[in-house]
């Protein structure tokens with residue numbers, strides 16, 4: 070097979086795997102550690118709670134976190150051969166179909182991958198997964214810009230990107246670089262907006278009080294300078310990390326204050342994506 074045929078075959082497999090997916094959302098960030106996986110996970114859960122069919126694909130080679138966040142580190146991925154092709158079943162938890170680079174490689178090895186190897190492996194994983202009918206697939210991207218983000222943006226027919234940042238932005242350049250990549254005319258993927266994570270702290274017994282531990286207005290600076298709507302401000306919560314570490318993300322309990330922010334984010338994502346889809350019809 071020559072290189073053009075190989076490319077066509079790759080595209081055919083991706084299109085086939087994602088043929089019944091209505092919307093694809095990438096969660097991106099300029100830097101690591103800002104809560105990108107936390108937002109991707111809780112958004113997925115909130116969308117599923119609203120009755121949508123949802124999948125979460127964890128393609129963050131620098132820190133695949135889905136296995137921990139969903140407490141499926143010891144689960145085995147099942148495979149199936151159909152003719153010449155080999156397919157894999159996503160693991161289902163809390164009504165969400167899950168796939169993670171972390172199911173296949175340990176973190177230290179994935180980190181050593183060079184661009185093309187990482188991109189090819191991801192394409193293979195996504196195109197061999199049996200996704201089935203989905204309303205939303207959410208990709209938890211690696212932070213920053215690189216071959217991998219570029220491959221995903223180009224090959225996976227993303228409907229939109231959501232950026233996650235924290236208020237203590239020392240420089241907007243990391244986020245700007247990533248935003249510009251998605252806005253490049255050759256890529257041109259709509260950016261739905263920005264989630265300001267760890268925005269403020271409110272004590273449980275005084276929910277009306279807001280303490281801006283990391284400074285106030287970081288999200289507004291990004292929003293203004295990069296023309297991004299702030300979709301939601303998620304507070305710092307002492308409950309989020311333990312919930313993540315125990316594999317029970319905070320949104321699973323809809324009585325929590327934290328889950329309200331994610332449900333509200335889910336509503337905005339549904340509305341805005343519907344509008345984008347109608348505009349493109």
Ligand code: ADP
Nearest residue numbers: 101102103104105106107267304305306309310
């Ligand atoms: P990223 O995917 O950007 O690397 P993570 O989602 O892994 O970031 O979050 C980094 C750390 O911050 C984790 O320990 C997570 O539990 C914690 N965290 C994320 N968001 C919040 C929040 N709003 N309040 C408190 N802790 C948070």
